[in-house]
Amino acid sequence: KNEVEQSPQNLTAQEGEFITINCSYSVGISALHWLQQHPGGGIVSLFMLSSGKKKHGRLIATINIQEKHSSLHITASHPRDSAVYICAVSGSARQLTFGSGTQLTVLP
């Protein structure tokens, strides 16, 4: 069974700061997903990646397959970035294993 560990569990930042959330997993995967859960509860997919790096606006996701590690970076953070960020991995069965999430609060 693939275990997914995220750090930190909680993160408070000032507006404009550069933020990093980390994710480690224990066994081989076909892809790693980063999701965002809004304060209202809805979940949206931010990135799916199996190698290298992806960028969307102020969000950057990287993955190191050899080290079984991924990071999600947010540049120039804004209060609207406040949410729970969830890392998940998919293996051979197309099922996702989820981390417990990182609660991010960005203060104005």
Next chain:
Amino acid sequence: NAGVTQTPKFRILKIGQSMTLQCTQDMNHNYMYWYRQDPGMGLKLIYYSVGAGITDKGEVPNGYNVSRSTTEDFPLRLELAAPSQTSVYFCASSRGGSLADTQYFGPGTRLTVL
């Protein structure tokens, strides 16, 4: 497109009651999933389906049942509700064409069993 819709948004049940959580997607996705999210825990897979007529158990299936008679609908049935089933339930779908697909989530159903 509405994406993935779930009803109801909220529900309170008494111990022993039954209910069905509805999930519908309009993206013609083959794969559908039911998850539960407990406070401080990652989402756990309850059941999933790879197409109409095909369902399989996930990590935490006990106390639940599913059916998939059409591509669009994937209802989750709770029989004999217990306090341990108090949780937020999410339905999701994905195209299913590769091993790594983006999943699209519904807005969730918050269920309390008293």
